Amino acid sequence: MNRFAWNKQLIFGLLVLGLMLLAAIAAPWLARHDPLEQDLMSSFAPPFWHRDFDGNFLFGADSLGRDIGSRLLHGTRVALIVAFVAALLAGLLGTALGLAAGYFGGKVDALISRLVEIWMSFPPVLLSIVLAAVIGPGLLTVIVAIVVIDWTRFCRIVRAETLAQRELDYVTSAVTIGLKPWQILWSEILPNIAPLLLVLFSMEMGIAIVVEAILSFVGLSVASGAATWGGMISEGRLYVNQAWWLMALPMLCIIVAVLGMNALGDGLKRALDRGEKS
Amino acid sequence: MTILDIKSLYLDIRQPILRGVSLQIKEGEVHGLVGESGAGKTMVGKCVLGLLPEHAKVTHGYINFDGRELLKIHAAEWRDLLGRDITLIPQNPMTALNPVKRIEPQITDVLQLHLGMTATAAKRRAAELLNDVHIREIDRVLKQFPHELSGGMRQRVLIAIAFACKPKLIIADEPTTALDVTVQRQILRLIKELQANSNTAILFITHDLGVVAKICNRVSVIHSGRILESNSAADLFAQPKHPYTQALLAATPRFDRPADALHPVPAELIDALWGEARVHDAGR
Amino acid sequence: MLIGYWLRRLFWAIPTLFGVALIVFVLLRVVPGDPIAMLIPPGAREADIANLRELYGLDKPIWQQFVSWLGAVAQGNFGNSISLRENVLSLVLSRLPATLELAFLAVAIALLLGVLFAVASVYWRGRWPEALADGFSGLALAIPDFLWGLIFILLLGVLIPVMPISGRLDPSLDFNPTTQFFFIESLLRGEFRVLASLISHSVLPALALALPLAAMIARVLKNSLNEAMNQDYIMLARVKGFTRRRIIWREALPNALIPTVALTGVQFTFLIGGTVLIEYIYSYPGIGNMAIGAVIQRDLPLIQGLVLTFAVLFIAINCLVDASYHWLNPRVRQR
Numbered sequence: 001m002n003r004f005a006w007n008k009q010l011i012f013g014l015l016v017l018g019l020m021l022l023a024a025i026a027a028p029w030l031a032r033h034d035p036l037e038q039d040l041m042s043s044f045a046p047p048f049w050h051r052d053f054d055g056n057f058l059f060g061a062d063s064l065g066r067d068i069g070s071r072l073l074h075g076t077r078v079a080l081i082v083a084f085v086a087a088l089l090a091g092l093l094g095t096a097l098g099l100a101a102g103y104f105g106g107k108v109d110a111l112i113s114r115l116v117e118i119w120m121s122f123p124p125v126l127l128s129i130v131l132a133a134v135i136g137p138g139l140l141t142v143i144v145a146i147v148v149i150d151w152t153r154f155c156r157i158v159r160a161e162t163l164a165q166r167e168l169d170y171v172t173s174a175v176t177i178g179l180k181p182w183q184i185l186w187s188e189i190l191p192n193i194a195p196l197l198l199v200l201f202s203m204e205m206g207i208a209i210v211v212e213a214i215l216s217f218v219g220l221s222v223a224s225g226a227a228t229w230g231g232m233i234s235e236g237r238l239y240v241n242q243a244w245w246l247m248a249l250p251m252l253c254i255i256v257a258v259l260g261m262n263a264l265g266d267g268l269k270r271a272l273d274r275g276e277k278s
Numbered sequence: 279m280t281i282l283d284i285k286s287l288y289l290d291i292r293q294p295i296l297r298g299v300s301l302q303i304k305e306g307e308v309h310g311l312v313g314e315s316g317a318g319k320t321m322v323g324k325c326v327l328g329l330l331p332e333h334a335k336v337t338h339g340y341i342n343f344d345g346r347e348l349l350k351i352h353a354a355e356w357r358d359l360l361g362r363d364i365t366l367i368p369q370n371p372m373t374a375l376n377p378v379k380r381i382e383p384q385i386t387d388v389l390q391l392h393l394g395m396t397a398t399a400a401k402r403r404a405a406e407l408l409n410d411v412h413i414r415e416i417d418r419v420l421k422q423f424p425h426e427l428s429g430g431m432r433q434r435v436l437i438a439i440a441f442a443c444k445p446k447l448i449i450a451d452e453p454t455t456a457l458d459v460t461v462q463r464q465i466l467r468l469i470k471e472l473q474a475n476s477n478t479a480i481l482f483i484t485h486d487l488g489v490v491a492k493i494c495n496r497v498s499v500i501h502s503g504r505i506l507e508s509n510s511a512a513d514l515f516a517q518p519k520h521p522y523t524q525a526l527l528a529a530t531p532r533f534d535r536p537a538d539a540l541h542p543v544p545a546e547l548i549d550a551l552w553g554e555a556r557v558h559d560a561g562r
Numbered sequence: 563m564l565i566g567y568w569l570r571r572l573f574w575a576i577p578t579l580f581g582v583a584l585i586v587f588v589l590l591r592v593v594p595g596d597p598i599a600m601l602i603p604p605g606a607r608e609a610d611i612a613n614l615r616e617l618y619g620l621d622k623p624i625w626q627q628f629v630s631w632l633g634a635v636a637q638g639n640f641g642n643s644i645s646l647r648e649n650v651l652s653l654v655l656s657r658l659p660a661t662l663e664l665a666f667l668a669v670a671i672a673l674l675l676g677v678l679f680a681v682a683s684v685y686w687r688g689r690w691p692e693a694l695a696d697g698f699s700g701l702a703l704a705i706p707d708f709l710w711g712l713i714f715i716l717l718l719g720v721l722i723p724v725m726p727i728s729g730r731l732d733p734s735l736d737f738n739p740t741t742q743f744f745f746i747e748s749l750l751r752g753e754f755r756v757l758a759s760l761i762s763h764s765v766l767p768a769l770a771l772a773l774p775l776a777a778m779i780a781r782v783l784k785n786s787l788n789e790a791m792n793q794d795y796i797m798l799a800r801v802k803g804f805t806r807r808r809i810i811w812r813e814a815l816p817n818a819l820i821p822t823v824a825l826t827g828v829q830f831t832f833l834i835g836g837t838v839l840i841e842y843i844y845s846y847p848g849i850g851n852m853a854i855g856a857v858i859q860r861d862l863p864l865i866q867g868l869v870l871t872f873a874v875l876f877i878a879i880n881c882l883v884d885a886s887y888h889w890l891n892p893r894v895r896q897r
């Protein structure tokens with residue numbers, strides 16, 4: 001990788017990630033209201049583009065008079081924490097198993113591949129919902145659910161890549177000079193698949209954001225009342241005929257976040273591919 | 279009567295490929311176009327078939343086929359000619375048939391499109407065509423997929439397709455190169471036989487002077503995008519005029535000469551030809 | 563040979579199903595939480611609770627529960643749902659046709675859109691339809707079915723209310739089906755008003771399910787079409803004097819479909835998995851919607867039965883994808 005080829009997708013992805021980070025960190029200062037503070041007098045207060053906008057709630061208020069803008073900002077925190085931690089853990093687990101399966105082959109590979117196959121026979125959404133229901137709602141639950149269902153994504157791709165790398169000369173020579181398997185995996189193969197892992201990681205962040213939204217939509221994420229995008233969609237859905245923006249605004253956040261993470265992954269892939277060629 | 283008349287054709291694909299090719303083929307004539315790889319011989323065939331790659335540009339010259347200026351006619355008129363009046367025997371029979379279609383529809387489709395045959399008539403005609411190319415077990419072959427046939431059998435099918443609509447001109451682009459030597463001879467004999475029966479003109483593109491000797495009436499020698507020499511086959515073999523043709527003949531194994539009489543084409547000669555070509559480009 | 567292959571496939575499905583059953587069973591029981599607690603009114607007597615426990619076999623150790631459940635399942639008895647108090651198998655079978663019809667419609671839409679976009683972008687290569695198709699597949703692939711479902715509700719159900727957004731059928735229609743395959747039955751009986759209502763209710767959820775698959779198909783098919791267009795047999799087809807349209811549809815497409823089927827197979831199972839949420843969002847009475855209800859009610863027998871049903875569906879889809887691959891490819895068909 002000599003040079004890093006910048007492209008539009010990468011810049012868009014980094015921009016979205018940067019904005020989300022900013023929103024998440026600065027939420028307490030940016031938010032004009034406590035996201036949990038109820039004000040029943042101002043329930044369904046209209047947003048700024050509405051002619052009845054009164055200047056108090058920039059993006060309007062929900063059925064309990066909570067400030068939508070503040071809730072969206074705090075929802076970014078949940079989304080980002082889940083995205084980062086879950087993608088990291090899923091990546092670690094899947095990569096470790098994928099490396100083992102790809103490098104050692106034989107029985108290890110057969111066992112892990114079989115496990116992946118069984119795992120892929122679950123509908124992923126149903127599995128995560130079952131898990132979340134079983135463990136009970138909470139941020140940790142969401143993370144566990146994502147890790148448990150999505151490690152296979154890393155495992156399959158890392159296994160295939162390790163299989164390919166193992167056949168290359170540099171691994172053969174590392175074996176010849178007597179390096180131990182874990183040394184080869186850690187210092188020879190892992191650095192070579194690192195760019196791939198980075199791409200998978202950013203894609204996984206997008207998926208994690210969606211799964212978190214799904215679980216909070218079904219009511220199984222963080223405790224009800226706390227601000228999450230999925231939870232806001234599911235509440236907004238009840239009043240969609242009175243105030244469509246209650247549902248539309250958190251949806252917009254998720255869509256932008258998901259598109260951003262996808263663009264980041266695609267952009268990284270393209271940048272790294274080009275960098276390698278030049 | 280001249281069926282194909284190519285006049286000082288210049289073709290660029292980012293760089294000059296053909297540098298003023300002129301070629302005439304008469305009715306019923308088998309015209310060999312001989313050259314080594316990179317000489318431009320395949321591109322001449324592609325020009326006639328309208329199969330030029332994306333960035334190719336004809337900068338000068340014309341191709342007259344049977345009274346029509348091929349480089350100027352409309353796309354629909356082109357499609358009308360192709361498959362009926364001008365056809366192709368491709369180089370590689372292993373890849374030239376559609377792998378997911380049975381043999382029968384790959385023969386009947388041209389018959390139905392160009393001759394307006396009904397499905398049953400086309401079917402009957404397809405069987406006759408396979409008989410003409412000496413395929414036995416016709417009914418079985420018609421129902422088979424290309425991968426079930428040998429290379430020689432596939433080339434027979436492709437020859438049947440090429441002769442299907444009684445064309446006026448066939449472009450045969452190295453039709454025997456991809457085949458085993460024994461099969462090569464059978465295929466050449468088959469092409470010659472069908473050509474003699476139908477009096478079709480053939481532009482026979484090859485790098486092999488031995489093949490030319492077996493089948494062609496006239497020969498043109500091409501190098502670096504230029505025709506170096508054009509003559510009747512008998513005269514060309516008896517009295518080659520251009521030094522490159524002489525060198526080429528000296529490099530071709532023959533039964534009437536000992537093997538140590540073989541000489542490769544001298545490198546200086548090839549360098550000189552490319553040098554001339556560059557001077558030619560600079561002069562334009 | 564071919565029969566042996568399929569028998570082997572079926573045989574290998576058994577350990578997979580066993581693994582799925584074991585994981586779900588253990589998962590649902592090792593974690594804290596008492597399904598019986600949902601059934602009992604406050605202040606019920608200890609003896610009643612113990613009776614209920616015994617009735618559902620929850621008093622025995624996990625491995626015993628698993629063995630007896632597995633034995634019953636092998637005989638086609640999935641037990642009784644705790645929340646709906648009905649036989650699990652008959653519950654699942656009454657809802658399955660709705661899900662199958664929805665999934666079938668979604669796959670049909672996905673194939674149609676995917677093939678059309680791929681063919682258009684190859685036919686007009688380098689011009690605006692290609693850019694449009696690329697943009698469409700990028701967007702449709704990035705946004706998951708769950709969000710598409712919500713977007714359609716918002717746009718076509720609320721802002722411009724032209725489509726129904728809940729249920730399977732207009733309840734005011736007089737339709738007394740003998741099966742649960744409403745689509746097929748209304749078609750066979752010629753009840754076209756029922757059919758129209760079915761279509762208008764299922765087109766949005768089906769479209770939401772279809773879009774990611776359509777985008778995947780469009781992308782993979784476009785690549786394999788472009789590859790096919792460089793092959794010798796396409797050159798021969800051009801020399802035969804065929805039009806570009808005929809060459810793409812009748813010469814290149816049958817070849818390009820083969821790798822496409824192989825590469826998009828996984829995405830078909832994602833579509834089935836997607837029905838869980840989409841049915842929930844659209845209150846569509848299929849097994850996906852039922853599954854979310856069962857999870858929220860902690861209805862263990864029903865969850866087990868449904869997860870196993872989904873696993874069977876996944877395996878069946880994989881077999882179908884393989885079968886169509888064999889059917890499309892004459893080179894493996896005859897071996």
